[in-house]
Amino acid sequence: MTASRPHALFSFGTLMDERVQTTLFGQAVPTSPASLTGCTTRPLAITDPSVIAASGLDVHLTLEREYGAVVEGAVLRLTDQDLAAADAYEVDDYVRRRVLLSSGERAWAYLDAKPLRPAARIVIVGDSIAYGRCDPQGGWAARLAATHIAGNEAEHRVFQLAIPGSTLAEVSEQTPALLAPRLPDTLIVAAGINDSAVPLSAPELDGLAHIADSLGSLAAAALDHHARLVVVGPTWLDEERTRDYGGLRFTKARALAVREAIRVWCQENHIDYLDMWEPLYEKTDLLVDGLHPAADGHEALYQHLAALGC
Structure with missing residues (x-):
């Protein structure tokens, strides 16, 4: 060349x-x-x-x-x-x-152009929302898994590896070692809301600084395993109802900044980005605590994700 x-x-x-x-x-x-x-x-x-x-x-x-x-x-x-x-x-x-x-x-x-339509073996990594916290049915990821596996029970697989509390940096560190045994062709990364959190003890810390490096590392890991990276953006939060979680404060402005940083990085690097902000926007009844979706909230997220990705 x-x-x-x-x-x-x-x-x-x-x-x-x-x-x-x-x-x-x-x-x-x-x-x-x-x-x-x-x-x-x-x-x-x-x-x-x-x-x-x-x-x-x-x-x-x-x-x-x-x-x-x-x-x-x-x-x-x-x-x-x-x-x-x-x-x-x-x-x-x-x-x-x-x-x-x-x-x-x-x-x-x-x-x-529909990144999940050709998928067979999907690995999902991310935070508590991807994990399905506050939903006994397992959240949007469990709904996606059920539909995907039903489409071809013999060949389709979904590996749910999300960990509550994870930031993008932590996901990027943990994920490479998880991929080889599962032979994925698609890696869904659903994290970012924890990156928007502001530590009450050190509000000057910038949790956005590592986003590009973390996504770059995840893209490289996915490609090394012949997998397509699909990044799921953060969901809307009701700042008036969110409480302090372990000394962290979540704000809508910061969540929007994370959303935009992820969207721009994906666009510039030709990576699939699925925006998840709108399904819960100003629908506070779909959130348990202002941050985590209830079962109906996860259903709304799944329907939106299915329309975008399948």
């Missing part, structure tokens, strides 16, 4: 076609065979006339997770301009994300 072609893009479909390359990039681009483990493909109907005209096909392929499977394709070496043209070519059903190829090379690939 030369300095003028800094981007490696894994293609398993129409971008391998030299006619499509010529249409998009003005010429055929340097290409070499490559493969992606842990995936298979499924058809995706295309309705965009310009994409159909460029490829000559109204059905393209998208990736589906399948442990032990391999997708054969090619790595395209692209310039900045080429990559922008490829982004414009792909329809809204796809998003560009990092993948780890069978060779060990990291590359871009266009994946399903």
